Amino acid sequence: MNSNKVVTISDVADKAGVSKSTVSQYLNNRFEYMGEQTKLRVAEAVEELGYQPNIVARSLKQKTSTTIGVIVANISHEFSTEIVRSVEKYCNESNFHIIVCNAEDDPEKEKKYIEMLRAKQVDGIIVFPTSTNKELYQSLNLENYPMVFIDRYVPDVNVSAIMLDNAKASSLAVEEFTRLGYERLGIVTNSTVNNVTPRIERIDGFSEALAENQLEIYESYIKGVNIEDFPRELENMMTSRDRPDALLAGNDLALIEVLKYAKNNQISIPEDLGVIGIDDVSFASFYNPEITTIAQPTEEMGEKAAKLLLDQIMNRAESSPQIHRFEPTLIKRLSCTEQGGKEYEGTF
Template structure:
């Protein structure tokens, strides 16, 4: 079957090819409603499909961005990518989402693959271990934004939570409720992931601020599969913590599994605060106190900054970091 062309649509609608092209590119400034309706009807009747590759070559833009997430299982990741997709859709951009699993090799593969597909820019939750690749994108003046994490000495705009304040809010609330023996568990810090390190730093600063003794045995980090083992070590110390700050949603899930399996009562035997306001926190029994991130605002900001870079709009600094405020959601677990 012969492929329907712009010329066929123009003939069907009794307009010029340039008018059809203007319609397809949503340039309606000098186009009457009747003309728009005729072109639309002709496209539908003929089943015309634009040649996206040809249009991309002509416009030097694929109207597509790539998003490389660290771990798609995180509630945070799901919500921010939804916000990115919503914002890009409203700006007539498509998104391709890739899951790197915090694996530098997978991240490198996805960066190279997406650039080969000529996406217009990237939003990356960086592993931090592809510094040469990040720097090459900067040298090429390729639009890129980091989300949730930054990489030291790599001047890429980053959208992050105020992570230190997040754990400080958790510790402040626990101290206010009379707790002094407070522990924290995060996922692994081996790769120096920004939010994990900053949340531990914020925890330590808050402990000192309240004049409490900083117990190194109360600070644990591990892969998700090992979280319950670390929690078991914590709670079997000679002087175990009375309260736990779960560093993210995956840690909180493992803490709650352990608590249920070992018949530990919250908050009577162990107080719990999670960083990341997971959907089940409000209806779990007891409802879990959390520190929430403004996930949709963060995702929207990342998309907005990237599209500004793509359209060559001026960004304030070479590397502005956009920090968002956490919010304590007080419930029944503390």
């Protein structure tokens, strides 16, 4: 054939000796009533002719873009990248594509990304909500636009959300510190100004766990601050008269700041300071000492978010939106040890 001629679905049908509807069914993976020989002839015709489906035309005809948007709060979080990887895997297996946007915890940027994704006619959105765009979420909800929240939820917005049991994550850390003999405990995480759900829940869960374990609550050791303020807040804590003997880092970025501060100020872990981080970051197992962490089941969480969204798109949604909570897991390593010295026998 003329190499300059655009190959059409009719050309493929003629080459394979089938109807255009059969070729269309093949291209859309609808093989229920198609014999193996027919599939083989169509596949060979597509390959020989170099046929490329017109994705835009197909989207207009089927009224779907087979594309979703994923808006993460901060792509710097390893948690976010792991969730995106899991979402992409599930969507790819379902013949959907994803567009990833990084809102950087900025409500205005998040709003612009939502508007952009709508303009591109994506079929739905998975979002780590900043919580301050409540009216925008409500308007999308009223349109029955497919949407799933992940890592956070927004009160009074009726959207399914994928969440860690954040209170339990903090409780696991407090119980581990207590079991090992630490008494003056603190928690540091990112700013709570915008009422970001996991940060609030982890701090509240931490305070509740202290009370349950009959430990004194040191309010000055419970901090939710902007990332640039971490060095100053850690300095205030660690130079106080009764400085904390153990810290819970509320997420991976907080953990990095704690480790940087300890290194820069010759604070030995775990001898001078026990440390646990929420999120099992990739470097936790080979940092010296290895870092005890609270792991989130990111693969399962991302897959669940993607499934919920695609079910909405395919009109198979839940009867009513729900908050789906996932269990945290304590991974014991060497950054907090009994009496600051005894080592664990392996990783659990």
